[in-house]
Amino acid sequence: MNLNDILKATKAEAIPEVKDIDIAELLIDSRKIVNPARAMFIAIKGSHRDGHQFIDDAYEKGVRTFLISEETDTAKYKDAQFLKVTDTLTALHQLATAHRNQFHIPVIGITGSNGKTIVKEWLFQLLSENYKIIRSPKSYNSQIGVPLSVWRMQAHHTLGIFEAGISQPGEMSRSERILHPDIGIFTNIGEAHSEGFLNNRQKINEKLILFRHAKELIYCKDHHELNECIVQYCHQIRSGEEDDLKVFTWSQKSEATLRIQGIDKSSNSTTIRGVYEEREIAILIPFSDNASIENAIHCWCVLLLFKIEDSQIAERMARLHPVAMRLELLHGVDNCTIINDTYNSDLTSLQIALDFLEQQKQHPRRTVILSDMLQIGKPDGDLYEEVAELVSQKNIYRIICIGVALSKHKPTFRKHKKLRSIFFKSTEEFLKKMHMITFENEAILLKGARAFRFEKIEKLLEQKIHKTVLEINLSAIQNNLNVYRALLPAPVKMMAMVKAYSYGSGSYEIANLLQFAGVDYLTVAYVDEGVALRKAGISAPIMVMSPEAGAFDRMISWKLEPEIFSIYSLQQFTEIAHTLNVSHYPVHIKLDTGMHRLGFMPHELPELMAELKVNTAIKVVSIFSHLAGSDSADFDGFTAEQARNFDNMSQELMQVLPTRPLRHLVNSTGITRHPELYYDMVRLGIGMYGFDGSDKVQHQLQNIGTLKTTIAQIKELKAGETVGYSRKGKLERDSRIATVSIGYADGYFRDFGNGNAHMLVHGKPAPVVGAVCMDMCMLDITGIDNAAVGDEVIVFGNELPIGQLADWAKTIPYEVLTGISQRVNRIYVNE
Incomplete structure (x- = not known):
């Protein structure tokens, strides 16, 4: 849209009078700028962050058009133009509505608690032969995601x-x-996002507003409450309108537009039989889980409504493939990091993947391996011109292009002189010549359409460490961070704990996510942890909680900030600072208010204050202490006593400091149970990893880790035989025993042996038999008939929470999570 049309749509005030240019890109994140000359930055005011704070950053990156709602010193932004509105989010909605109204094409709107993204992506697969489709990228379905999705309509x-x-x-x-x-x-x-509603019926009726002007509505009658609300909606709201809402229903239990007669599952596929318009029809889908069956039937209804021939429907349904809902971050060969985003290739998902690639600062180089983009609908010349421009703007060292279409457009890529481009006409050709290309100490993005089978490339590039893997969901960590952030008043800062290998979840990868999310401080336990983060490109402030005096020089060299907890540590650090000719170096003063671990006691304050008055080597940037019992109401009296001690001691200290430091006292549980003790900053630890000791926000937190292993061998054994060391596993019946590739050297406790714990095989509990060995253990899979060698086994995850393992071991989740061995490969996923 041109800027004058945007002014009309949003009723904005122009500051100064604007030049009428075409706007191609709407930005809400100054870190994700592709085409600044034709972009407009929209300063959205969120619950914890205000987009107006990032105008400087967007301007420095070349953006010259801004949509704002607050008074801004526009004079300091030379050649920039500002559109001022009352509310920028409302203006974004108005802008998207005006853009949508320019097009007169059929639009399918999808809502519901689950399955929205899968149904959307499968409809794209099923209908791309008939239509040039614009769809929401990923799961863009929020109040910001919807308008940004519609803006892409062309x-x-x-x-x-x-x-x-x-x-x-x-x-x-x-x-x-x-x-x-x-x-x-x-x-x-379902129950997702129920917090803001009185009950399910209110939520259903709110969702039904999406279909206020729709002509057709597809749904399953077997969801009783949903069916009742829709029937009532049609009779009371839409009845008598010029265009009544027509319903296209499906059901396994009662008469419907599509009556499902039978669902026959096999191990990897499902045949679904139905009756439509008095004729018997059937489809086969390559899935057997209930969610996929429901999603597929919704798609089937759409294809029937669009009058696609039954034979074509059957053929296309059989070709459905899984939807890549996430990016995977893997450890690769020769110190490489692999970002696996295969099976899905279009411009929007490429941009999302490139943004994620750009965040990987631990390597000096970045490579993209890209396939032809299929089913895009744009002329090839325009498409690959845009791809080349997009990749070149992301500081990519090398792009490896695979496919006939990409090979035809070599000049398009090679005109970007800083971008090294290599071309292959097929994946097979690349694999044959792969040994001629060096992959070393770089981040590699795999971005390929399903037909190109990039999983073959991934297998060769991935580092082979161990069949047991810990899958870490970065999106879940971001969610948990946001849950705690939402509790904080705007001025309160956030310090995030990444000590102990980020509670066993990984070091750099978690720190990188937190840095990108704008966390104010990171905290490690020891100097080596901080140095490793600095070497990997982490630039955020890092506090070291247990600094060793012998490593103070390394701390200063790597810009790590020490916790000072005694006169001795202060004197030692000061001596090193003077030796290195350093002054006003940031340090953090730890007070002992009752925990009695580390920190200055009240009687030590006079000596500390006398030293601080004259010490120019340091600058106290924070004063903090640690609560001993923030998780329990039984200790609230002691917590209040600690808080009084902290107030008194910190106030006394601040009298001799030239600048006011940050004060922080509460940990994860303290954030939820003691909002009166937030001070200037809070420290988020185990809560970020999915555990709320107070249970107040546990329902909002997501599991961040799934520990998986595989079945190495299966044996059929007779009753009376024994399994494992010391013959501790005696079989009382004929049994089917699986050996799995995890043991106590991986962090799986020996206490879990002899039936004290179980794992999940095909979703069913399989008890541990006999003693847990160093590298493996045995499971009783009797009755799990479809279990086979190579099958995945869940040690903990969504269905088997880590808290359950902690209960079995009579410990806390911290110990289970931090005890997972470094030899267990970590895979990071970003949804």
């Missing part, structure tokens, strides 16, 4: 497929005005 598109979610009443009406869908899909209703 003249060549012939069908739109968008998802819309809500978290509280009033939101769906705004999404409906933007999307204005012709066809609706209501996938199901």
